[in-house]
Amino acid sequence: MIKVCILGGGNVAYHLTNILLKTKNIELVQVYNRTLNHIKYLEKFTSVTNSLNQLKEADIYIICISDNCIETISKKLNFKNKLVVHTSGGIGIDELKCQANKGVFYLLQSFSKERAVNFKEIPICYEATLKKDEELLEKLAKSISNHCYKINSNQRKSIHVAAVFVNNFVNHLYHIGNEICKKNKVPFEILWPIIKETAAKIETLTPLEAQTGPAKRNDTKTLKKHQAMLTQNQQEIYTLLTKSIFNTYGEKL
Amino acid sequence: MIKVCILGGGNVAYHLTNILLKTKNIELVQVYNRTLNHIKYLEKFTSVTNSLNQLKEADIYIICISDNCIETISKKLNFKNKLVVHTSGGIGIDELKCQANKGVFYLLQSFSKERAVNFKEIPICYEATLKKDEELLEKLAKSISNHCYKINSNQRKSIHVAAVFVNNFVNHLYHIGNEICKKNKVPFEILWPIIKETAAKIETLTPLEAQTGPAKRNDTKTLKKHQAMLTQNQQEIYTLLTKSIFNTYGEKL
Incomplete structure (x- = not known):
């Protein structure tokens, strides 16, 4: 069982939350968003919070927020020995400024809340600084998509x-x-x-x-x-x- | 039964010939092309010619050649009381310079010889100077496609x-x-x-x-x-x- 926490409430977070709630061997332990109202509908399914100090224990923390805020939010994550990834195509892995281990989990699709997506068809580009984290991300990616690629930051x-x-x-x-x-x-x-x-x-x-x-x-x-x-x-x-x-x-x- | 003659041997002519040969209530009486070799494969199915003087009697003559040559070829068609149409999106109906009645039969799709097309899905834009010819083109269009539009030259x-x-x-x-x-x-x-x-x-x-x-x-x-x-x-x-x-x-x- 991979324990996942999602940070964000936009289009990517919305669809990723939906699919992870439905995926076997994945436990979505929490969703964080600055504005609690946007994720309130998730209360029935998982824990929700608007406080970074109240983040629960998870294996992977997935930051799904706008590119400009990734650095700032990652600085505020002061735990270690966990994996923190962002989901941005245009941001390098090094722009994560946390103490924890780092990775990227990029979903190569254009998301709108109004449109259902078939995750099996979405290419997922993953990357991590540690080999073991790369394997963990590969496992996560393969549990939701049939098209998973190990891609470095420049390629991404x-x-x-x-x-x-x-x-x-x-x-x-x-x-x-x-x-x-x-x-x-x-x-x-x-x-x-x-x-x-x-x-x-x-x-x-x-x-x-x-x-x-x-x-x-x-x-x-x-x-x-x-x-x-x-x-x-x-x-x-x-x-x-x-x-x-x-x-x-x-x-x- | 609508008798049709196609003039041309390019991508549009190729696909239109194929579909008309298969369509009920349409008789493809002849295909003309300047270079006989390109349409020789059709000999088994219909008459082929490279001489405009040997065109057979038909209800509709469909010019499927490059835009630049439509005027020239239409001038050489010296019969009357038949319907001559071109298949170009960018050429007005008036650029047909024949004595016969005039129309347009524009297939709004991008054709390659390598790719099969589903004609039922292709929008057909038709136009004619005479009401009776408009009805004839509508009938022809509806016999091959589910998406037929009466469209004037400016709209086209x-x-x-x-x-x-x-x-x-x-x-x-x-x-x-x-x-x-x-x-x-x-x-x-x-x-x-x-x-x-x-x-x-x-x-x-x-x-x-x-x-x-x-x-x-x-x-x-x-x-x-x-x-x-x-x-x-x-x-x-x-x-x-x-x-x-x-x-x-x-x-x-």
Whole structure:
């Protein structure tokens, strides 16, 4: 039985709490959050607290709070011989400033409270300074997911920035697509199949192979027509991404 | 029975030929292509030709060739009282220069010969100058897809540019994600679940609601760290999309 304590009440904490409560061989002994109200609904299932002095004994303390606060909160954990991990993609293991042993437990998914997630499909990147802790994290990871990776801090930071491109930026392009549809009284749903197909394609073709469209062909007539239909901000994005696509294939010729 | 002739041998022609050969109440009477070799495999199923003078009688002639050549080929079709349509998202109905009646039959999907497609899920945007032709195209569309839309040329052009954002540009961001992974010796597969989730989310949340990440939060510390890990081209894209996301949410505050 692995005893776990979660610190945080945001989206990651919410989903991780849910799955750990349901997972065999894991005991979620406590959830901490600065604002008790956000985790009050958990009282039926586990202990909740808003005081770091009242943290219970656990094997792993999982810090699921915003990147900016990880250092501060970790400094306040004054126990030793336990494992403290954070769940951030962009923060190194060294930014944990506690006396305890250190690790990282990064869930590579975009969480919203409104959407259920299938943990079995979520890649988990784990890392620890001690071999025994690495094994403990591997065990924890494998108990909730089928995709567990031992990843060092530099690699994890690169995954985090790659995820910004394929998640945050991609979603923003969906937003622009939606804006264009709204302006022209076209239902956004009309784009859903191509969005899904574009995402599905990369499992059988590399994105380099899957690329199509006027930028790759340098179809300047179409490029000009498109530009004329866009707002200034959309034009800037269109121009830069078109240039980047064109250069990518220009280089390969 | 609707008699159809397809002109072209590219990806769209390939998939459309395949589905029409299988569809009840449709007779694919002929496929034309400039280079006969590319459509020779169809000889077993239908008539093939590389001569526009030998086109057979049909109800609908579907031009599936590159945008730049639509005008030229349509000029060479010198029959009347038939329906000639093109399949381009970005070309107006008026760019068909034939004597015959005109229409558009736009399949809103990204086609590769290597990937099977489920036509039932593909949005089809149809348009015709004559009411009776509109009805004919509607019938043809409904015989292969469950998502048929009557869409005028201006709307269709806007869909086409929106599709560049959500398909061509999104795929290029996947490519950048892949490049970052390769450079850091991380398997690109690690990003597949977040890519799929990002695409799936927009069916329950608007992209505006689904947005997360450092740009939206204006998390300048993370933004700086990310910039430092990128090539110059990646940095430019990162900066511009970050600014666009930040402005989108700045405006809403």
